[in-house]
Amino acid sequence: MGKTTILTDLDNTLLAWDEMDATHEIINWFTLLEASGIKVMILSNNSVDRVERVAKSTRIPFLAKARKPLGKNFKKALKELDSTPEETIMIGDQIMTDIFGGNRQNLYTIFVRPVKETDGLATKFNRFMERIILKRLSKKTKKWNGRIRFDRNT
Numbered sequence: 615m616g617k618t619t620i621l622t623d624l625d626n627t628l629l630a631w632d633e634m635d636a637t638h639e640i641i642n643w644f645t646l647l648e649a650s651g652i653k654v655m656i657l658s659n660n661s662v663d664r665v666e667r668v669a670k671s672t673r674i675p676f677l678a679k680a681r682k683p684l685g686k687n688f689k690k691a692l693k694e695l696d697s698t699p700e701e702t703i704m705i706g707d708q709i710m711t712d713i714f715g716g717n718r719q720n721l722y723t724i725f726v727r728p729v730k731e732t733d734g735l736a737t738k739f740n741r742f743m744e745r746i747i748l749k750r751l752s753k754k755t756k757k758w759n760g761r762i763r764f765d766r767n768t
C-alpha cells in the first residue's frame with residue numbers, strides 16, 4: 615500500500631484502558647514494525663503519565679493529551695516523523711476521536727474493536743454516538759471477522 619508510518623491510539627486499541635503496562639504482544643509488534651522500517655507513534659488523548667509508562671518499555675515515541683479529533687497533534691506527529699498523510703495509517707477504536715480525526719487529515723484509517731468492552735466514563739458518551747453512526751454505516755460497509763472496516767472514501 616506504500617504506507618511507511620503508523621499513528622496508533624493507545625487505550626483499548628493497543629491495551630485495555632485499565633491496563634497499566636505494555637504487553638509482550640505490543641512490544642513484539644513494535645519490534646516487528648521497527649525491523650520492517652515502519653515508523654510508529656502513539657497518539658493518545660490520555661495523560662502524559664499514562665502514555666509514558668507504556669511507551670517507555672517499548673521505546674516508541676508518543677504524543678499524549680493529543681485532543682483528537684483536533685488536527686494539531688496529528689500534524690505535529692507527522693512532522694516529527696517526517697511523514698506525509700498519504701503514507702500514514704491511523705489505527706484506533708473510537709470513531710469520534712481516532713477515525714474522524716484521522717480522516718480529516720486524509721490519513722488511511724483502520725477502525726478496530728476495543729480490547730476491552732467496558733470503558734472509562736468519558737468514553738461512554740462517544741460509544742453512544744458511535745452506535746448511531748455505525749448503524750447508518752453498516753449498510754454501506756463490509757463486515758469481516760466481526761470488525762467493520764472503512765476508509766476515508768466510504
Ligand SMILES: [Mg+2]
Pocket residue numbers: 623624625626627706707708
Ligand atoms: Mg482508544
